[in-house]
Amino acid sequence: MTRARIVVDRDFTAGEVPRRLFGSFVEHMGRCVYTGIYEPGHPSADEDGFRTDVLDLVSEMGPTVIRYPGGNFVSGYRWTDGIGPVEDRPRRLDGAWHTVESNRFGLHEFMAWARKAGVEVMEAINLGTAGVEEARALVEYANHPGGTYWSDLRRKNGAEEPFDIRLWCLGNEMDGPWQIGHKTATEYGRLAQETAKAMRLVDPGLELVACGSSNSGMPTFGAWEETVLTHTYEEVDFISLHAYYQEHDGDAASFLASSVDTDHFISRVAATADAVGAKLKSKKQINLSFDEWNVWYQRGLDTEDQPHRIAEQPWREHPRVIEDTYNVTDAVVVGTLLNSLLRHGDRVQIANQAQLVNVIAPIRSEEGGPAWRQTIFHPFARTAALAKGQILQTVVSSDQHETARFGDVDTVDVASTYDAANGQVALFLANRGLDEAADVEVELRGLVADEGAVAEVLTVPEGADRLTTNGPGQEGVGLRDLEVGVQDGRVRLSLPPLSWACVQVPVREG
Structure with missing residues (x-):
């Protein structure tokens, strides 16, 4: 994992x-x-x-x-x-x-x-x-x-x-x-x-x-x-x-x-x-x-x-x-x-x-x-x-994997924003790993995560492979709901192998 x-x-x-x-x-x-x-x-x-x-x-x-x-x-x-x-x-x-x-x-x-x-x-x-x-x-x-x-x-x-x-x-x-x-x-x-x-x-x-x-x-x-x-x-x-x-x-x-x-x-x-x-x-x-x-x-x-x-x-x-x-x-x-x-x-x-x-x-x-x-x-x-409001500087500590072109790279890639007007942090995450799910924990500082976070994920459809495409009348590759939890002020979720996800977290300053 x-x-x-x-x-x-x-x-x-x-x-x-x-x-x-x-x-x-x-x-x-x-x-x-x-x-x-x-x-x-x-x-x-x-x-x-x-x-x-x-x-x-x-x-x-x-x-x-x-x-x-x-x-x-x-x-x-x-x-x-x-x-x-x-x-x-x-x-x-x-x-x-x-x-x-x-x-x-x-x-x-x-x-x-x-x-x-x-x-x-x-x-x-x-x-x-x-x-x-x-x-x-x-x-x-x-x-x-x-x-x-x-x-x-x-x-x-x-x-x-x-x-x-x-x-x-x-x-x-x-x-x-x-x-x-x-x-x-x-x-x-x-x-x-x-x-x-x-x-x-x-x-x-x-x-x-x-x-x-x-x-x-x-x-x-x-x-x-x-x-x-x-x-x-x-x-x-x-x-x-x-x-x-x-x-x-x-x-x-x-x-x-x-x-x-x-x-x-x-x-x-x-x-x-x-x-x-x-x-x-x-x-x-x-x-x-x-x-x-x-x-x-x-x-x-x-x-x-x-x-x-x-x-x-x-x-x-x-x-x-x-x-x-x-x-x-x-x-x-x-x-x-x-x-x-x-x-x-x-x-x-x-x-x-x-x-x-x-x-x-x-x-x-x-x-x-x-x-x-x-x-x-x-x-x-x-x-x-x-992606609205302020771009948050993210500090990532991720397991890495080797690539032929770039050497060792973080398996989980992330960007995040904070929209103070709407009280929401948005996280944009990718699991670059082909074989393993990625357990992700997000710590918010200066912000308190409330209940009601939602996430969507794009990944390989069940029974398909990573080369699956969409066509006219056949859009099998799209977004689906992903389980996300908030506990002790931290956001936790598991990203499937080879996936991109967006997470919306209601927050208040604290």
């Missing part, structure tokens, strides 16, 4: 839970937009062509901010192609994903969808094939009230009031040789600096994200952040991070410990940003935007929907692209990645799980057919709903 003891103290916190931590991502890639969020003619489609069955699942999942329209797609995208009468919009070749973009869905359609979904918009601009003038014009079009060329064009196109987009990404993965318009750190840093200045001359209240490394394994990681921030430090508010994880060669133990890598990645980028700030003698702090993260099976698959096979196919509209099907193990990993983001919520102020629908997504849909929850939907939905 694995054992873990957890201590949380009301007075030791990492700040408020950033609501933007629970973001998602919609890119013009595969079937994320077309037949994902947008499908005129679908039985559930509303007057704007939006799938209401998908909107219902988005509401249940609870994302707070959506990054749009890319991703790799944005580095070759002309935003002007997606405005004006739909019948007049041009069809373009999208080199990023070797597809034909009809532009039937553009900025106005996305803003209308975002309003219905109740989410903030995080707009990405093209710094691959475009630059300062296109970005400046887009800000004027989106945010200026009227009386100028671009703002009056927005009004002519049906949006009398400004879109008032506050959050903007200055390009996407510009360190990547695969990116259209790939640049060196110096080239990108100077372009991002001048673009940021021009955008803020139109709207001083913008929040801007500079591109960090595409992943921590890039050969330029660290040096890229230093150079880019040396140019942009006073002009931007955030530096981005991207990370994807998968199981390799049956090494489930290392895969389940992926959040160890996430913790290290975050700490290194924060340290680099702070070092640049110190060198520049700046009084401001650059925070982090983890605006792409998820489980993504990039290696080991050779199907035609994989990125390395896409260019072999004919040019098509919205083909199936990386529609990964997620299992129980993937869901537990996603739960631990959310824990890592929460633990670092003092610096990670924005995070976007990529993507929202169909493309490596928690929600899947079929053209003309149903939509359903993948296994990874559940940890996101419950964490987004319950």
Whole structure:
């Protein structure tokens, strides 16, 4: 039996839970937009062509901010192609994903969808094939009230009031040789600096994200952040991070410990940003935007929907692209990645799980057919709903197990929050062990646990295995009640092998 003891103290916190931590991502890639969020003619489609069955699942999942329209797609995208009468919009070749973009869905359609979904918009601009003038014009079009060329064009196109987009990404993965318009750190840093200045001359209240490394394994990681921030430090508010994880060669133990890598990645980028700030003698702090993260099976698959096979196919509209099907193990990993983001919520102020629908997504849909929850939907939905108030610093004493990639790691992973307004502590726990249950004891300091604690757990369904997935009409992997007790001021529960759980504990100060 694995054992873990957890201590949380009301007075030791990492700040408020950033609501933007629970973001998602919609890119013009595969079937994320077309037949994902947008499908005129679908039985559930509303007057704007939006799938209401998908909107219902988005509401249940609870994302707070959506990054749009890319991703790799944005580095070759002309935003002007997606405005004006739909019948007049041009069809373009999208080199990023070797597809034909009809532009039937553009900025106005996305803003209308975002309003219905109740989410903030995080707009990405093209710094691959475009630059300062296109970005400046887009800000004027989106945010200026009227009386100028671009703002009056927005009004002519049906949006009398400004879109008032506050959050903007200055390009996407510009360190990547695969990116259209790939640049060196110096080239990108100077372009991002001048673009940021021009955008803020139109709207001083913008929040801007500079591109960090595409992943921590890039050969330029660290040096890229230093150079880019040396140019942009006073002009931007955030530096981005991207990370994807998968199981390799049956090494489930290392895969389940992926959040160890996430913790290290975050700490290194924060340290680099702070070092640049110190060198520049700046009084401001650059925070982090983890605006792409998820489980993504990039290696080991050779199907035609994989990125390395896409260019072999004919040019098509919205083909199936990386529609990964997620299992129980993937869901537990996603739960631990959310824990890592929460633990670092003092610096990670924005995070976007990529993507929202169909493309490596928690929600899947079929053209003309149903939509359903993948296994990874559940940890996101419950964490987004319950993580409120203050992030508690957790002290964990857990039995450990060995992994090939990370050495010895804690078997039990945890994050916790305290919502003083509602008198509730929320615990988010994962048992990374494949074979043994984990007995967990939580000591609350400065808080007294009352009766009425409740817990839910996601684990391997009875009679199934860790690779069990969900499908249309078959959502066997989900949350079920888990017994939890409060005795002598301590919370006690037993986590099944390979499980993720959330616990709500009514508390009072004492």
